[in-house]
Amino acid sequence: xxxxxxxxxxxxxxxxxxxxxxxxxxxxxxxxxxxxxxxxxxxxxxxxxxxxxxxxxxxxxxxxxxxxxxxxxxxxxxxxxxxxxxxxxxxxxxxxxxxxxxxxxxxxxx
Amino acid sequence: xxxxxxxxxxxxxxxxxxxxxxxxxxxxxxxxxxxxxxxxxxxxxxxxxxxxxxxxxxxxxxxxxxxxxxxxxxxxxxxxxxxxxxxxxxxxxxxxxxxxxxxxxxxxxxxxxxxxxxxxxxxxxxxxxxxxxxxxxxxxxxxxxxxxxxxxxxxxxxxxxxxxxxxxxxxxxxxxxxxxxxx
Numbered sequence: 001x002x003x004x005x006x007x008x009x010x011x012x013x014x015x016x017x018x019x020x021x022x023x024x025x026x027x028x029x030x031x032x033x034x035x036x037x038x039x040x041x042x043x044x045x046x047x048x049x050x051x052x053x054x055x056x057x058x059x060x061x062x063x064x065x066x067x068x069x070x071x072x073x074x075x076x077x078x079x080x081x082x083x084x085x086x087x088x089x090x091x092x093x094x095x096x097x098x099x100x101x102x103x104x105x106x107x108x109x110x
Numbered sequence: 111x112x113x114x115x116x117x118x119x120x121x122x123x124x125x126x127x128x129x130x131x132x133x134x135x136x137x138x139x140x141x142x143x144x145x146x147x148x149x150x151x152x153x154x155x156x157x158x159x160x161x162x163x164x165x166x167x168x169x170x171x172x173x174x175x176x177x178x179x180x181x182x183x184x185x186x187x188x189x190x191x192x193x194x195x196x197x198x199x200x201x202x203x204x205x206x207x208x209x210x211x212x213x214x215x216x217x218x219x220x221x222x223x224x225x226x227x228x229x230x231x232x233x234x235x236x237x238x239x240x241x242x243x244x245x246x247x248x249x250x251x252x253x254x255x256x257x258x259x260x261x262x263x264x265x266x267x268x269x270x271x272x273x274x275x276x277x278x279x280x281x282x283x284x285x286x287x288x289x290x291x292x293x
Contacts (some may be wrong), residue, residue: 028137029144047145048168051138055180061116070140072147077137 013045013053015096018081018089021063025080027070028054054079062088123181134177142167203234 020026020034031054032047057063062085070076081089123130142163149159164170210227 027140029141032141046168047141047166048138048170048173051134051141051173052176052180055177059116059180059183064115070144074140074143075136076140077133 011092012096013049014057015089015092016043016045017050017053017057018062018085018092021079021081022086022089025078027076027078029076031079057085061085119181120184123178127178127182130181131174131178134174134181138167138170138174138177142170199234199237203231203238206230206234 016035016039017031020031020038023034026034028050029047032045032050035043035045054063054065058065058079061082063079064082065077065079067075068078142160145163145166146156146159149162150156154162167173206227210224210231
């Protein structure tokens with residue numbers, strides 16, 4: 001996979017994680033489920049790739065984590081959006097919309 | 111995560127790498143456990159469900175290693191790091207100056223400590239001067255050294271050609287100016 005393609009995918013995954021967490025705190029597995037749910041099962045990501053993404057986002061200060069008890073009484077690490085993460089999500093959404101509309105415009109040009 | 115929290119986490123990751131590895135492993139195992147349960151709920155038998163869960167997860171060890179590495183990486187950008195180093199240097203130099211002034215100098219150990227303090231101050235002064243002259247923070251020492259080496263090379267060849275100084279490193283027979291003087 002080329003670097004540019006990998007970068008684009010990683011950026012997109014970051015945005016999807018932020019979006020999934022916008023609706024409330026979740027553990028890693030829950031984030032994967034929510035991404036599938038909000039995309040109408042159109043987006044299938046390799047589940048393991050979520051975690052490096054989550055760690056990177058945490059390092060940037062866009063999400064924070066803490067250990068808690070899950071719905072089936074197991075210890076799980078829950079992630080939630082920080083204030084800077086919310087701001088970043090808005091920026092990412094705007095960038096994505098601009099890119100998508102520009103690409104569509106280019107594709108529809110005759 | 112605030113800068114303090116991020117720094118604490120970073121230091122903890124370096125001090126207790128096993129703790130971080132265990133934490134990451136627990137988190138990833140929880141994911142596989144949840145996926146296995148979901149697969150069983152969808153009608154798979156337990157062994158098949160676990161195998162499918164591991165397959166859909168990808169390379170467990172690779173993900174674990176990557177997560178541990180991210181935890182151990184610096185939690186802030188290099189500018190903040192440079193500022194931090196600069197601050198530490200300033201505090202060190204200030205502290206050393208205070209120690210130097212207040213040390214008793216009538217015994218040998220006092221004199222030795224004063225010498226050490228003076229050496230630290232001198233080093234701080236040199237690094238500070240370099241930083242100011244190159245508009246770089248002290249962490250850029252390596253960069254400065256590399257640039258200087260590069261500049262030496264430039265002076266011995268390119269500059270002489272450009273300005274016609276006549277100190278070209280090698281003549282047409284491959285001899286250096288020193289070799290030319292003695293042969």
